Amino acid sequence: SFAMPSSDLQCSASAPFFGSMGAAAAIALGCLGAAYGTAKSSVGISAVGVVKPELLMRSIIPVVMAGIVGIYGLIVSIIISTSMKVATYPDASGYIDLGAGLAVGLAGLASGMCIGIVGDSGVRAFASQPRVYVTLILILIFAEALGLYGLIVAIVMTGQKPGTGTFNCLYPSVNN
Numbered sequence: 001s002f003a004m005p006s007s008d009l010q011c012s013a014s015a016p017f018f019g020s021m022g023a024a025a026a027i028a029l030g031c032l033g034a035a036y037g038t039a040k041s042s043v044g045i046s047a048v049g050v051v052k053p054e055l056l057m058r059s060i061i062p063v064v065m066a067g068i069v070g071i072y073g074l075i076v077s078i079i080i081s082t083s084m085k086v087a088t089y090p091d092a093s094g095y096i097d098l099g100a101g102l103a104v105g106l107a108g109l110a111s112g113m114c115i116g117i118v119g120d121s122g123v124r125a126f127a128s129q130p131r132v133y134v135t136l137i138l139i140l141i142f143a144e145a146l147g148l149y150g151l152i153v154a155i156v157m158t159g160q161k162p163g164t165g166t167f168n169c170l171y172p173s174v175n176n
Contacts, residue, residue: 009090009162011169016086018094022101023080026154029105030073033112033147037066041119048127055127061137062119065144069108069115072151076104079158088169093161100154107150114143 041062049056080097122136 008170009092011088011090015089015091015094016084018091019080019084019089019097022094022097022099023077023084024101025098025105026073026080026101027077027105028073029102030076030108030112030147031070033109034066034068034070034073035112036109037069037112037115037119038063040113040116041066041123044120044123048123052127055123055130058133059123059126062115062123062140065140066112066115066119068144069112069147072104072147073108076100076151076154076158079155083158083161090162090169096157096161100157103157104147104150104154107153108147111143111145111147111150114146115140118143 045056045059045063048059080101083093083097118136118139122132122139125132126136
């Protein structure tokens, strides 16, 4: 936990905005990666279904793995959203939550794009040469790991926020 020497933390009206943007980035970018991975790999899966329909169910693995990337963003978005209490939400928490949302969201976007590209060409190669299947699965696992790294970093970041103890929010005064 993040330790502050004082029980007073800087709070402003913009802190919840940054936290909300972190939650939005987590779910939006994670789902964007999942959608791209699903759409791109589905093109290859459809081509396999036309040529070798008996391989269709084994070819659907990239779609499942792309969907998991979206779940990573959902998890972090829920963690961020449930920790936001507007009256006692310091600026540092808003910035950390924004960083956590961007970490999982951008990692999910990269992972989803990788899964889509590998899934598309991989299932086509699998239809031509069945021995490629194990290699395809290994590559997809490493592509999925990119999103998992973002999830781990985001969870560690959200665990470092101040506000787990008792503190006073100091709101800046407005001078007219």
